Amino acid sequence: MFKRYLSSTLIKRISSSLDEKAYQVTTYARPDDLCITRGSNAKLYDDINGKEFIDFTAGIAVTALGHANPKVAEILFEQGSKLIHSSNLYYNAECLDLSRKLIEKTRKFGGQYDASKVFLCNSGAEANEAALKFAKKHGVSINGKKQGLISFENSFHGRTMGSLSVTSNPKYRTPFGSLVPNVTFLNVNDELTKLTDFISSKKDETAGLIVEPIQGEGGIFPIPTETLIQLRKVCKDNDVVVIYDEIQCGLGRSGKLWAHSYLPKEAHPDIFTTAKALGNGFPIAATIVNEKINNALKVGDHGTTYGGNPLGCAVSKYVVDVIADEKFLEQVEEKGQLFQERLLKLKERFPKQIVDIRGKGLIIGAEFSEAPTRVIAKARELGLLVITAGKSTARFVPALTIENETIEKGLDIFEKAVESVYA
Ligand SMILES: Cc1ncc(COP(=O)(O)O)c(C=O)c1O
Structure with missing residues (x-):
């Protein structure tokens, strides 16, 4: 179902061999099972491995108006x-x-x-x-x-x-x-x-x-x-x-x-x-x-x-x-509040593991008592992309145009990931 978005030659070449990596300098640590091929607002797709993700990273706070913005x-x-x-x-x-x-x-x-x-x-x-x-x-x-x-x-x-x-x-x-x-x-x-x-x-x-x-x-x-x-x-x-x-x-x-x-x-x-x-x-x-x-x-x-x-x-x-635009900026604040409210509730459930929630608008951090590497890996496995900031903080910087429903779904996944690692 996904594969029609890419040329068959490219899919074959990339998916048949991870040797393509041999042509990249050694400056990034990237998961081997993920290769992004397209996006749509706050979603990313890997047509090679047939996966769909909610994206709370926005290309590290870049795609503020969403991936593949038609305008x-x-x-x-x-x-x-x-x-x-x-x-x-x-x-x-x-x-x-x-x-x-x-x-x-x-x-x-x-x-x-x-x-x-x-x-x-x-x-x-x-x-x-x-x-x-x-x-x-x-x-x-x-x-x-x-x-x-x-x-x-x-x-x-x-x-x-x-x-x-x-x-x-x-x-x-x-x-x-x-x-x-x-x-x-x-x-x-x-x-x-x-x-x-x-x-x-x-x-x-x-x-x-x-x-x-x-x-x-x-x-x-x-x-x-x-x-x-x-x-x-x-x-x-x-x-x-x-x-x-x-x-x-x-x-x-x-x-x-x-x-x-x-x-x-x-x-x-x-x-x-x-x-x-x-x-x-x-x-x-x-x-x-x-x-x-x-x-x-x-x-x-x-x-x-x-x-x-x-x-x-x-x-x-x-x-x-x-x-x-005042209205646009207001909705950023509202979405930020939605994130903060849900993350604070999660912190109440895991007070030893989540030590602080902070940020403004849609630049939010959830600080853990240790590096949140396992939570982030689990979230990815469940269909959510999140990144870290500093040594022990999970960072939420999604598209400013992310839908409330996508925020809720993404946070459901994040909660599941935290539960799976700590419960
Ligand atoms: C605050 C800040 N300054 C500078 C940079 C560097 O920007 P670039 O990667 O586009 O060179 C970044 C990138 O993450 C950043 O977050």
């Missing part, structure tokens, strides 16, 4: 038939239009109040790379030593050398020897005065501070509002550029347009970055800055061949229009 497919076809790429040597209309939209919607939906300019690129790491370079350029323009960066324990900002340098996890860092120098990792749970005193004391050597308003890969930890307010204040007083990494938690996922839309104006950043949901799976990312940062930049400071291509921009315009 996205139509835009890809229509724009692809007109112009895919023309380079940054010339303006293109889609890029101009998306940039305007990002700024206008950001300001309208409670995001960075002084957002002013957009740099478009292709992935989260690249958007952060641009943000870090912009912050350093600003710092260096004040004094040659003002180059250092501050980040936080539990953070994840990407795998390129710059973004990796501000990513705390030693597992990702240590294999690569020396990274960008002058990076300090602070603990967001430390006393606020300890954090702010440190930043003031390093003001002459610090260009920027980068933080995820809701730490994603680290285990779904929303940073307390007061912490962000105080960090922003000390950075402003000491001319340290504040970067919010909203690559995972942004664009509707938290139930607001940006996770920092929950914050008062005085806690807004100088720069924020977005990727993942921005293209609903088509690779596109953006670094959004205020005038202060833009004034530190000049022609030639940064660039990218593919960034701002008409195809990605056409898709993103649609994504931003759909998500920047």
